[in-house]
Amino acid sequence: MEYVLIGIVAPVLLNVVHMFIGILILLKYDNISSLGFSGISFFTKTIGMFYLTWLGVSVFNLDFRIFVPLLAFFWFLTHIIEAFVIQHFLTRKK
Numbered sequence: 001m002e003y004v005l006i007g008i009v010a011p012v013l014l015n016v017v018h019m020f021i022g023i024l025i026l027l028k029y030d031n032i033s034s035l036g037f038s039g040i041s042f043f044t045k046t047i048g049m050f051y052l053t054w055l056g057v058s059v060f061n062l063d064f065r066i067f068v069p070l071l072a073f074f075w076f077l078t079h080i081i082e083a084f085v086i087q088h089f090l091t092r093k094k
Contacts, residue, residue, distance in 0.1 A: 006056045007070035014048045015078035019085055026089050034090065049075055 018041045026034035052071060056062045 002056070002060045002062055003067060003070060006052055006060065006062070007067055008074050010052050011049070011071055011075040012078050014045060014052075015075065015082050018045060019082040022082070022086050023089055026086070031090055034086065038086065045075075045079075 022034055022037050022041065025037045049071070053068060056067045056071065057064050
């Protein structure tokens with residue numbers, strides 16, 4: 001159960017929250033502000049991934065050979081989806 005919660009649900013929620021904040025910034029302000037938030041979110045997501053990796057491997061003693069690829073895959077997948085959604089709103093706003 002920890003593999004699902006920390007390896008799948010947590011990175012998906014992390015990227016969904018960043019995506020919604022990015023969309024709100026894009027709709028309220030301009031494209032440059034949204035791109036600035038995207039740059040800042042790179043660092044916050046990286047810190048979140050480090051924390052989730054530490055939490056899963058050190059605290060919950062999950063097998064890193066399963067947990068880290070699972071975490072990285074779902075983070076990357078939702079990151080790509082977020083990029084396409086933000087790109088859609090960027091081009092729509094012109």
